[in-house]
Each structure stands twice: as structure tokens, then as C-alpha cells.
Amino acid sequence: MKVGIINVTGYSGMELARILHRHPDVDLVSVTGRSAAGQKLAEALPHLAELDLTIKNDLDSSVDLVFSSLPQVASAEACVPLVRGGIKVIDISADFRLHSAELYQQWYKAEHPAPDLLKSSVYGLSELDRDGVMAATLIANPGCYPEAALLALAPVVRAGLIEPDIIIDAKSGVSGAGRSPSMVTHFSEINENIFAYSVDGHRHLPEIVQELARMREGFQPSVIFTPHLIPMRRGILDSCYARFTPGAFASTAQATESIRELYNEFYKDETFVQVVSSPPQTKQTWGNNNCLIYPTVDPYTGGLKVFSVLDNLVKGAAGQAVQNMNLMSGFPENAGLEQLTIYP
Amino acid sequence: MKVGIINVTGYSGMELARILHRHPDVDLVSVTGRSAAGQKLAEALPHLAELDLTIKNDLDSSVDLVFSSLPQVASAEACVPLVRGGIKVIDISADFRLHSAELYQQWYKAEHPAPDLLKSSVYGLSELDRDGVMAATLIANPGCYPEAALLALAPVVRAGLIEPDIIIDAKSGVSGAGRSPSMVTHFSEINENIFAYSVDGHRHLPEIVQELARMREGFQPSVIFTPHLIPMRRGILDSCYARFTPGAFASTAQATESIRELYNEFYKDETFVQVVSSPPQTKQTWGNNNCLIYPTVDPYTGGLKVFSVLDNLVKGAAGQAVQNMNLMSGFPENAGLEQLTIYP
């Protein structure tokens, strides 16, 4: 199968190239990038020197599937003609995640160029909608924060065990802010520093709410989502807090045990989601496609706490995209994604 | 006034020495440290070479006030005879913070050597109990996490505006874990890493609950407190979440405005607490005694969010201790603490 990457020079684009290079079933045949057009990959991105490709302005024609790593809005413009032309597309940007054109307009301050595709696109969180992904022609790859939060909360939401008031306190490494230099990503500013941002509304919030609501008929989530930037390159930790529905469990002890069983059962067949027995560390997923989840019950208040970690550029972007491609194409779900974490 | 420091070789002890060196009204005349006893400060701690002192096993006799930077349990043992002997003591450890001997036993797994002093000690959060501190002879200096959380929540708790269910999602730099090397503080392990810890109960939890309860008659706080370790040296960020009491405000817009006014008014005369107008960054307090607080209302859920930052070794330890000493001694409250943040 021949695949292409639009905007290989961003962090998720180059991560896709790295992963696809080792994929046994696909050939990466075309890569684009505006600023570096005309350069060999080896020039623009020396760590990818082994891939003998030239960065172009536009995709070469003969590809079966395309990944878009463009920023929002620009990505929709690039993807729509491809989808209309019958090419499978996995969009790593946010342009096909919200199923409502009004909501898209509100959060992204742009009119969506193809509202019909908003309806038919599939939200590509493989573990929660494997059938949908397998049948999809246009995948909206999840945002990095929602990926971690939705995997952390799905078991209890689907089981109807928690109240709709949910708090997600999220922490991300700097690569999530993209490769373009800015004051926020300046080493001297962000090293030895942490702060909350977008506290009046981050674009991943409506995505989280939409997907939580889809998990259970009648569930109307009321979510506080606060992202924080921390001085590391890769990694996301979502700390999720919720209260159990009244009467859900007889005691905190019983809740603790039941919750562990529920999560273990829910993810028991998954390759990439591991329910762990102590708070996970982001570096335990450095460079691979895993998401580690630790659900527990607060012994003093009886509240639910779930901690989930992943590598924002792999399971939170490029790795999840390849996993989706594998499902869409009938490849083994973990093809190209077997790499162990590089530690320390 | 002559002062001494017990255990100057720990991070809060050496920070005390640094601050006291510039204090116009006190002489640091005696410092102790078990492992480095007999060495000059210049040998053991080259950055303090300007202080011409020798580290001793025990304090020299003639001091008016002593700071103890010993670990818990050991600190109580060292402080009790000093207090009994009429010397003013500021204990930076946790040994006199919990007013209940049973609670102390439960959380610190040791019998307290002087339960009577647990009753008479003053919790030294200057801004919230200035009169108490001024009259104290034994100060229990607050923990770093509680310091930030209590300052963040005091205005709304005292005003009776929030429900007792409170979530404190806290993030700390590594120096809070002390100077003794361990796997957790190993650079190769914690760099490019973040994780929650002590999720089944951190010792700062009962301290937070006790002090919140004291803020308002009948307030029975139910607190989830989750600390996280992040790859920086100094700095604490407490992200606090609560719901307003029903009917507290007519609208989210009104709540937002009222809350800002409340906080501005509450801290308007304070030197070290600043209410800021955007999410604060830990490095804005690097090396000084400030605590920056940003209260806001979530526009989607109407919930209260308060973010507070401070330098865990200054306002969260040594600086707060000097501020307490100033109040106890009739010095200007900011004596020795005027230093601006070093940035970047």
C-alpha cells in the first residue's frame, strides 16, 4: 500500500515518517512540506536521512491513503478534495472531530469547508470504536489530551457509574505546542516552569464533551478541563476526577476493588492500553503507542481518580493514526508499532 | 538578635542561611548539620562561602530564636527542649502542624514527644493568622503544598461561598523531595517525566483539612489532594477546584467579577500575595517570597478554579519562616525578603 504525508516537517508529520519507515506493509512514497519543499528529507530532517524522499509542495498522485499533519483549517482544505477523490484520509488535525459545523465555527473561528464530511468522518479512537474505524474512509484522529482522557473515563461512563461533573487536570510536554518557535516554547521561558493555559476554554474541551456524551445514552457531561504546560518534550498525563453515582458501591473498599476489575476487564484484549497498579509515569510510554491507566478510589472522600499517560506524538498523534490505518487496511493492529519504550 | 539553624545542610536550611545573610536585623551565629559537622560552610556549601561559620553537631548556646530544618520526628525531638528552655522556635518540619496527637500518630507513625506543644503551637501562615504569629513562641511553619492551597482558598472559604468538596491537583519541583539522593530524584529518572504520587494519602492532606476547617465555623471540608512530581527544581503550582454554594451568584459573569473583587480586597494589603489577572507561572516567583494567585470561574460549568504558585523553598519554607520571625520580633514583615525574582 502506498501512503503519503502532508506536512512532514511538523512534529507529528516527522513522527509518522519514523513509524512508517519500519512498517512492514506500507510504502511511504510522498511527503510534502511548505517551507522545506525541494529539499531531501536528509537535509531538512537529518534524523530521517535513511528515508530517500524529496519534500514536495504537493503529494505525488498515486497514493492509497494520506495522513495530514497540517494545522487546523489548512488541513480541512487539503483533505476535502482527497476524500472527494476517493482516497482514504487520516487527519491528525482537529478539522473533522466535531460533528457540528456550528461548534466548529465557534471554536475554530472558521467556516467548515465540508459540513457533510463532519457528519461522516469517524473519530479515530480505535479502542472505543474499532468497527467504525475499520469501515471509515475519513478518520478524525483524536487530540492528544482527549485521547488520554477518553480512555481513562470510558469504562466508568459506559457502565453508568459516575456523575456528569468531571474534572480533567491535564499536563503536557512542550512538543504538543508544535514546532514553530514562540515565546511560550522558548527554552529559557519554559524550563523550570509550569503554568495552566487556555483556562477559559481549550479546543479539546468540546471534543471531550462530545465523545463522552456518545458513550452512554442520556449522559450529559459537565467537564472542567485545564491543560498545563510543563518542561519536558513528550508526554501527557491526564488526572481525572469524578464522583460515583449514589449507591453505585456499598463502600470505598468495594468501589476500589470493583473499579480495578472493571478496567481490567474493559481493556483486557487491548494491545496498547494497559491498566497498571500504581500511578503511571509519562516516560514509561516514551516513544511508543501505549496508554497506561491507573484507576483508583480516594480513601478519604470516596471519589474516583483516574490517571492516564501517553506519548502525545505517538498514541496522542502519529501512532494512533498508524493504528487506525492498520484497522482500515486489514493489517495487524500493531504493525509498525511494536517498539518498546526507550528508557531512561 | 541572634539566631541559629538546625540542619543547615538540607535545602530549606541552606535557603534560610542565604536569606538571613542579607537580613538587616539578625545575626546568624550558629548552624548545625550531622553529616558535615566540623566543616566550614564554605567547604560543605561553597555557594554560602561568604558566611564565616563552622557547622557544629549542636547549637551554640546563646541564640534568641532557632529554625529547625530537620526531618519530621527528629525535629520534634530537637525542638522540644529548646521551647521548654524559653527559646523561640520556628519548626520547618511537620512536627507541630497537626493539633491532634492521634492524627500525628496516624500520619507520621510515631508518638509525639510533647502533645501539649501541639496544642499551643501556632500554624505560621502569616497572612491568615498574623496576630497568632506575632504572639507565638513556637511556630509550625506550613507545608509547601498547604501554603499555596490555603492562600488560594481562604477568601472563598471564609466568605462561605464554596461547597466543602474541594479538589487540589498540585505539581511540585524536585527540591521539595529533599536533598538526599533517591531513585525518584535521579536526573535520568525524573527528567522528561511526570507522575502523581502518594495518591492514597499525602501527609499534607490532614494539614490542609485542619486549616480549612478552622477558616469558618461549621465548614467540614472533603478534600481530594493529589501531588505530582515534575522535572524542575523549584516551584509549586496548586490547581484548586470547587463549586459555589447554591445561590451564591446570579450568573457566571457575576461570579467571575465578584470573585476577582473578593480576592483583590482580601489580599490588598499583603506584600507577598499578589492576585494576578492571568494564570501565574511558577518561575515568576523563583527565589522570592511571593505567592501569585489567579481565581477564575469556569465559563462552561460555573465552577471555581484557583491557581496559586510559589517557590517551595522560599514562601513554601525558608522565606515563610523568616516572615514569621519578622512578625514575632517586631521587624518589618519583609525584612530580608525584598529580593526580586530571578528571571529567566
Added chain:
Amino acid sequence: MKVGIINVTGYSGMELARILHRHPDVDLVSVTGRSAAGQKLAEALPHLAELDLTIKNDLDSSVDLVFSSLPQVASAEACVPLVRGGIKVIDISADFRLHSAELYQQWYKAEHPAPDLLKSSVYGLSELDRDGVMAATLIANPGCYPEAALLALAPVVRAGLIEPDIIIDAKSGVSGAGRSPSMVTHFSEINENIFAYSVDGHRHLPEIVQELARMREGFQPSVIFTPHLIPMRRGILDSCYARFTPGAFASTAQATESIRELYNEFYKDETFVQVVSSPPQTKQTWGNNNCLIYPTVDPYTGGLKVFSVLDNLVKGAAGQAVQNMNLMSGFPENAGLEQLTIYP
């Protein structure tokens, strides 16, 4: 004395403001900054909120001395009229360091606007030309790398003990690259990374060569200077290598001992230069005006190795500038510069 800062919004400009705020003998009365003109300092630089100043496009008139923190070329343009107008100027940029207009043209790709001032400016490395600095009206503040290298090498060069072939392998934190965001200073790029740069010629090379040559009649230095960028914010370490002149010492043991004595004697009256007895660490000078120097003799080759560290924004920029101002103005040399290192 009234002083002003041109371009307070850069890293050395804001560091100057921080230091001058505590200076007992001067008032900082005017600050400029192009992009932030019209803003209060508290807005543009929250960590300097205590300074009640508004950033202007141009200096207010009545100042006795001006610090310029502009980039090269722009700085000369701003400084020349001030100097001509009789105002004392300390230029932190590189515009008055090279005494030859030809050399300036060659390295800075611009014609110098006042070649006469190139001749009369004083290279402000206080410890090596205290009399010159005291009499100066225009100071060329040293570059950060040269500051460390020249202090490291002055004792042996002045004594005629080394051959002219010198290697300076220098390592700098990221703040030395300035505050403007770029790919090089992007956290995701420079964290967990080190590399040499400007290996075909860094602008600090001619400055080092010029000043080494001035140290001893007939000394014609042949210098290899290689700067490296490392993932920290502040700090410079210069590792200097040279060979002794034939017959300088009878043995390696004698050389080692003599060298230590020479350095101790050379710097024995200096406040800010300390000759230490083991390899110094950059963080031992974090935030203060010290330079730590460790000279030693390689036991296997008999070669000279000297390691020097300083904080590039203090002794390597703003602190050195204030030290120069103190000398020019008859203030105590360490006025405003007494702060101890903040550690860790």
C-alpha cells in the same frame, strides 16, 4: 544618581533592572523597549512588578548614566549621541569592544558609526583594568564567553608562562542566545541536546584575541574558540587549555603548586573572582556576580587546564555592567551585587 536602561525587555536589560532595584546609590528612572513601549513594567515583565515604571520608546532626559542592552549595530546608533552629549554610557552589546573599525566591519558586517569612540572606549573587565574603568565615560562591557576566558587566562598570560596556542572549549546556557524565539532556542529542540556552533568563527573570538594580546607586550595569541549550546538557562563554563613555555617549571608537581599560588595571589583582593580548589559548577554562581576559577596541571601531559564559570546574565552581562558603574561612580564596587547564589 539617575540611570536609564535602553531595551529593558531583553534578558540583560531585565537583569539590570532587577539588580538596580536593590542598588543603594542609584535610581532607575527611565527604561525603553520597542515592542512593549507604553506598557507598565508590571504588565510586560510581571516579575519586575515592584518597579513602578512605564516602558517608553525613548529615554527620559535627565539621566546621568545609561546602560544599553540593544543588539549590536542598533546599540552603537543609540549610544553615540548619548556619549557625544556627555552622558556616561555602558554598552552591553558588542559595539565598542573591538578597537579596530576594520575588524568591526569584518565581524559585524556593518560600518561603525563612530570609529573615534572605538579608540577611546574602555573594555570593561573591571578586575583586569580597574583604573581604566574608573576613568571611563564609555564602557564596552565584555562578552560573556570572553569574560570567563580572560579571567581564566590573565594570570598566566601576564606572567609570560604559556605558549600562544590556546584552546577555549566553551559551554553556554540558552539565555545567552537572547529572548527572541528561534528554532535553536525551542525547548523541544534544545532540551536533551548539545552541539557546537559557530565553529568557523564566533564574534567573541576577535575580542578574546585582542584582549589577550593586550595582556603582555609581544604576546601573539593563536586561539581556537568553540562555543557549545547546552540545555540550561544560565551559566557559562570555559574550559581553557594551553602549554607552558619551555622551562617554565621544573616538574609537573612544581607547576601545579606554582600555578595555584599565582592565581591565589593574582585574585586575592577581588570580591567577585574566587580561585577554587576543585572544578567549579555553573550553578554555584547562579544569580550572582561571581566568577569561579580552577587552574590545574594535567598530570599526564603537563599541560595547563583552567576552568572558569559565571552566570552569563550577571558577571557575563548585567552584573559586570553594574560593577563598572560602581567603579565609574565611586560607589563600593559590590554595591547592589551582594546577593548570594540561589541554590539549588
Added chain:
Amino acid sequence: MKVGIINVTGYSGMELARILHRHPDVDLVSVTGRSAAGQKLAEALPHLAELDLTIKNDLDSSVDLVFSSLPQVASAEACVPLVRGGIKVIDISADFRLHSAELYQQWYKAEHPAPDLLKSSVYGLSELDRDGVMAATLIANPGCYPEAALLALAPVVRAGLIEPDIIIDAKSGVSGAGRSPSMVTHFSEINENIFAYSVDGHRHLPEIVQELARMREGFQPSVIFTPHLIPMRRGILDSCYARFTPGAFASTAQATESIRELYNEFYKDETFVQVVSSPPQTKQTWGNNNCLIYPTVDPYTGGLKVFSVLDNLVKGAAGQAVQNMNLMSGFPENAGLEQLTIYP
């Protein structure tokens, strides 16, 4: 082929396990570790959870080849009986690198248990002694600093182009100091810090001298080697300085061109050594087995400068060991080592 790892719980041991997991031609069947004996790998090292192995006190019997990641001295004791018993051994420690028992005694303060094996062991720097490695039964895997330095200098030393006075100024990430916690590796101490260490003699010095001397009949290297510790986890940069032999080149321009050609030719068939055209960055080799080398000539002095980078745990330890195993076993040299750099 069945292989084992002695001391899998150290950084190079766990890195070996990670690489061998993906190796197509070998089965990792046995791993040992003193402190974690009895635990499953998933427990002791969660990032290796996919390897279903239990850590034992001693190797299970049936292995064809053993990697030892023990510390020096202990490693020799463990390896000698294996070698005597006919099992191939690759020792990642330093115990078989120095061919002289006297030198070993001098540098490692211990008597070598098998001086005869010091003579017959092969120094496993594959690119410089491929035939030797292929025929070896006991490999002394190179130290991380020497690996980078020897690859950087081999072309000019073998060609007889440089004088014997060589300076190697080396910088290493913290993982090179091993996994045991210490004050030196404490995050709060080493973050935002750099310093030289072992300036009176590092154990990698005699190894560098021995191997440089072997490169050319009559070459008697006089090496200054200075390692520095910097705040990153992985990565080594060796900055090497030397002078050309008199008359080697007609001009600096000719030297520059000739040197580039010489290096390109020397390494043109190598998979893992790349001669690059600008100063390499350590993170360009993060997690893979490459060594990037940039040779150049200083335009002002005509001196040779060579910069080489590698990942100290891969090409500087475990990856080099697997490369050696591949050569010894007739596998493709890059088997198991194809992974691209993870960037950023």
C-alpha cells in the same frame, strides 16, 4: 541463538533487553540482577513488560552468548568462568579493555583475575577492527567516551596526519553515571548545571591512549581528556582538537577539503558512522546506534577540530555490543539496530 544478560537492571542492561527484544535472530532467555532477583521484568522494569522473563540471581545454563552489564571488577569475576567454559562473552564493563594487567591495577585499584584474558580479549569497536571482532570469543566493549573519540580520530591518526598532542573535551548526559542514585545525579543538583570532573585522570584516558597508539606504528599519543557532566539523560559529544603534522597540507583551504574527503572515504561503507556537513547534535542519535562525525579545520589557526556524537547507551554501550554480537555470529551487522532516532 540463545543469549543472556547479566545485570539487566542497570541502564545498559535494560537497553540491551530493549534492543534484543526486536532482534530477529536471537532469543533473550535469561536475565540476572542482584537487587531485583525473583521479580518479573514487568514488575522491576515496567517499560519492558512485554518480555516475559523473571530476573534471576544467576544465568540459566543454556546460553550461547552472554552480555555482562555488571560494574567493573565484579564483571571480570562473572565473565571469567563463562569464557573458560566456552561461552562467548561481551563485557560492557571496563574489565577487559586494558591489555596490561599493571595498567588495570593502577586505574581500577584491583588485581585482574585473568591477565591471560586481557591479552586475548578483543577491543570491540567494530568499525576499526571488524576482523578481530568476527573472530573473537571475548569482547571488551568500548567505553562511551572512547567510542566517540576513537571514531573521530581514526582517519587522521591512521593516515599519519596529526601530531600526538590531542585534546578531547567531552560532554556526557547523566545516564552515563549509572542508575544508582547519588548527589551528583540528583535532579536538583545537576539540572541547570555543568562541570568538569575527573580532571586529574578519568579511567577512559588509558583506554583512549592504548587504542590510539595501536592505530599507527610509532604513534605515541599525548592526550588531555576532560569529561563534563551536563543536564541531559543520554548523549555524548566529544570535541577533539589536534594539530596537523608540519607540511601535511599546503593551505588551510586544502586541508579542509582533504580532510572531508578522507573522512568520507574512510567511513563510506559504514552503516552506523555518518560523516556530516555541520556540527552534529546529540539528539540526532537519540535511541539509535549511529555516530555522527564532523571534521573541520579552524580557519584562524589551521588546527583540526572533530566533533562526534552518539547515544552513550546505544552506540556507546548496548547497541555497540549487539553490533559486535552480530559480527561474531554472522548476522547482518545492523540486525536489531535499524530503529530511527526518536525526535524531538
